[in-house]
Amino acid sequence: VDPHEADLLAKARGGNLFAFEEIVKRYQRRVYGAALRIVRRHEVADDVAQEAFIRAHRALHTFDLERPFGPWVCRIAANLAINHLRSRPAREEPLPEGHLETPSSAAGPLEGLLDGEAREVLVRALAGLPDEQRAVFTLRVFEDLSYKEIAEALAINLGTVMSRLSRARERLRAEIASYLGPAGQRAEGRR
Amino acid sequence: MSTHPSAEQLSAFLDQELPDAGRLSIEEHLRACDACAAHLAELAAVDEAARALPLEEPAGYFDDFASRVRGRIAARPTRRALPVWAWAAAAAVLLAVVTPLAWRERAAQSPAAAMKAQAAPPAAVPAAPAASPASAASPQAAPAGAQETRMAEAERSLSRTHGGRANEVEPHDRLLRRDQAGEGAPVPEFQASQDKREAPAQPEPTITTPPPARLEEKVLVETKPFGYTPPPPATSQRPHGPSGQQQAPPPAAAPAAAPPPADREAAAATAEVVVGNDQFRDADRAKEKDDDAARQRRGAGGAADGAKLGATSSGSVLKAAPAPAQTGDEARRRRETFRRMALEQPEGPGADDARVGTIAEGVRAYRLEGRADDRVAAERDGRAYLARPDALQATRVRLLLKQLSEPRS
Numbered sequence: 001v002d003p004h005e006a007d008l009l010a011k012a013r014g015g016n017l018f019a020f021e022e023i024v025k026r027y028q029r030r031v032y033g034a035a036l037r038i039v040r041r042h043e044v045a046d047d048v049a050q051e052a053f054i055r056a057h058r059a060l061h062t063f064d065l066e067r068p069f070g071p072w073v074c075r076i077a078a079n080l081a082i083n084h085l086r087s088r089p090a091r092e093e094p095l096p097e098g099h100l101e102t103p104s105s106a107a108g109p110l111e112g113l114l115d116g117e118a119r120e121v122l123v124r125a126l127a128g129l130p131d132e133q134r135a136v137f138t139l140r141v142f143e144d145l146s147y148k149e150i151a152e153a154l155a156i157n158l159g160t161v162m163s164r165l166s167r168a169r170e171r172l173r174a175e176i177a178s179y180l181g182p183a184g185q186r187a188e189g190r191r
Numbered sequence: 192m193s194t195h196p197s198a199e200q201l202s203a204f205l206d207q208e209l210p211d212a213g214r215l216s217i218e219e220h221l222r223a224c225d226a227c228a229a230h231l232a233e234l235a236a237v238d239e240a241a242r243a244l245p246l247e248e249p250a251g252y253f254d255d256f257a258s259r260v261r262g263r264i265a266a267r268p269t270r271r272a273l274p275v276w277a278w279a280a281a282a283a284v285l286l287a288v289v290t291p292l293a294w295r296e297r298a299a300q301s302p303a304a305a306m307k308a309q310a311a312p313p314a315a316v317p318a319a320p321a322a323s324p325a326s327a328a329s330p331q332a333a334p335a336g337a338q339e340t341r342m343a344e345a346e347r348s349l350s351r352t353h354g355g356r357a358n359e360v361e362p363h364d365r366l367l368r369r370d371q372a373g374e375g376a377p378v379p380e381f382q383a384s385q386d387k388r389e390a391p392a393q394p395e396p397t398i399t400t401p402p403p404a405r406l407e408e409k410v411l412v413e414t415k416p417f418g419y420t421p422p423p424p425a426t427s428q429r430p431h432g433p434s435g436q437q438q439a440p441p442p443a444a445a446p447a448a449a450p451p452p453a454d455r456e457a458a459a460a461t462a463e464v465v466v467g468n469d470q471f472r473d474a475d476r477a478k479e480k481d482d483d484a485a486r487q488r489r490g491a492g493g494a495a496d497g498a499k500l501g502a503t504s505s506g507s508v509l510k511a512a513p514a515p516a517q518t519g520d521e522a523r524r525r526r527e528t529f530r531r532m533a534l535e536q537p538e539g540p541g542a543d544d545a546r547v548g549t550i551a552e553g554v555r556a557y558r559l560e561g562r563a564d565d566r567v568a569a570e571r572d573g574r575a576y577l578a579r580p581d582a583l584q585a586t587r588v589r590l591l592l593k594q595l596s597e598p599r600s
Contacts, residue, residue: 017261024257032256033246042249043586053260054267122240140206141238147208166202172237180233
């Protein structure tokens with residue numbers, strides 16, 4: 001754990017809100033991203049991300065400063081996000097088109113892995129995943145949480161984590177299967 | 192060659208979540224099975240392709256995100272205050288329930304005495320912790336029997352002030368100020384929130400005196416949206432929230448519990464998550480289990496309903512009553528209770544929740560009965576709220592307002 005971060009967290013726990021603000025700045029993109037990938041709406045993700053930090057602050061006195069803060073607050077955000085999706089108004093409200101994630105114009109490490117059309121297909125496929133599967137996929141693939149951490153965050157058992165994640169991956173794989181030939185070979189080559 | 196691993200096993204293998212025996216078995220299989228190896232490679236490619244999709248937040252979104260979070264935390268009551276507020280709320284509820292009953296009984300026995308009570312200073316609404324000395328010195332409710340009489344007087348006074356618009360009900364906050372200054376005394380003109388944002392040099396007077404009980408029923412339908420005291424200048428205003436909260440000082444001392452044993456951290460985190468499970472189950476009941484301090488504080492600021500209604504200290508989503516209102520009347524009562532809370536403590540820590548509560552209950556009233564006046568009131572309250580630079584729950588309010596245009600079930 002970054003000593004500076006631990007120091008900030010200690011100060012925050014002592015009541016220094018500006019120290020906690022610095023912590024928020026460090027993790028705001030990550031937490032917002034986790035929320036947005038699950039709820040798919042900026043305005044809801046905004047609420048969820050703020051609420052996650054607020055709850056983390058509230059429970060800061062229980063937090064072990066020797067442990068990384070990021071996964072913890074992301075778990076809180078993910079839980080809030082998935083519970084929002086379980087709420088009646090969220091279920092009744094149609095999801096936006098899959099435009100929240102847009103292909104980056106910058107050359108990334110996977111530039112060329114998938115062409116624009118395939119990326120659009122993937123975006124739509126992600127948006128079309130069942131909420132529970134998308135939450136598990138997000139926590140695993142984007143947040144790199146372990147199955148155990150995901151299970152704790154979403155209050156489900158390890159077997160459910162494994163099955164939901166597998167189904168999500170299979171569904172995404174099927175959606176972009178026709179584009180994955182070279183990609184699969186490339187991924188294979190990296191292994 | 193061994194049997195093909197299942198898709199779940201391949202997925203778990205990819206994540207290195209299999210026990211050693213299973214992992215070794217699959218590794219051996221993959222060396223001999225091109226199909227499974229290709230399958231695994233495709234799963235890995237899916238992950239990598241997904242990671243390559245960047246998120247795009249609105250421009251400038253993160254510029255003040257952290258300060259907004261800090262502002263919301265600063266606006267929350269501390270748990271340390273709970274016992275004090277609990278006692279205050281209990282006393283307030285007792286006053287709100289018992290005092291009107293006592294007055295009603297007395298009025299029934301002596302109508303003349305009840306009429307005379309019109310001149311008594313108003314202070315029926317339970318004193319909030321920050322209530323003015325005047326309210327503390329007048330802890331009695333207006334007699335129920337005199338309520339209509341006083342209301343009629345208020346309307347006559349209003350018609351004088353506004354050139355005979357006798358059928359209009361004066362905005363609640365203006366009436367409150369009138370009560371502060373005495374019947375018929377001139378009051379500062381209410382300005383729309385937007386106007387005040389543009390003209391901070393003319394701040395609206397801060398209301399510090401609780402409203403008189405006699406106005407409770409009359410303002411149910413037609414009330415003014417919440418006013419607000421403009422924030423100090425040089426406060427950036429962003430649609431996502433109140434950067435104006437930046438000036439809020441940190442609490443003098445946050446809970447300074449000794450660090451618990453490390454093994455409690457995971458349990459605490461889980462507990463936090465479980466709380467979230469409950470609170471987001473339904474947006475109408477969102478954050479229902481939020482901390483009691485906020486509930487007690489709001490309860491102290493309102494009438495009997497206020498003790499039940501309360502608003503969340505977490506802010507982003509309204510904490511509603513234990514169960515959603517089932518009738519339009521019930522929703523309207525709750526709406527006006529929230530409105531009183533917001534007006535009594537316009538800058539208090541629960542004011543934002545109270546304002547959102549007003550809107551939420553107004554929307555619910557409309558959704559329940561479809562009355563046009565409920566819709567108009569909710570739209571007006573919502574617009575006024577969204578015009579505030581310190582609106583902490585703009586997102587939720589927009590969603591609430593959206594419900595006004597959705598077909599009623």
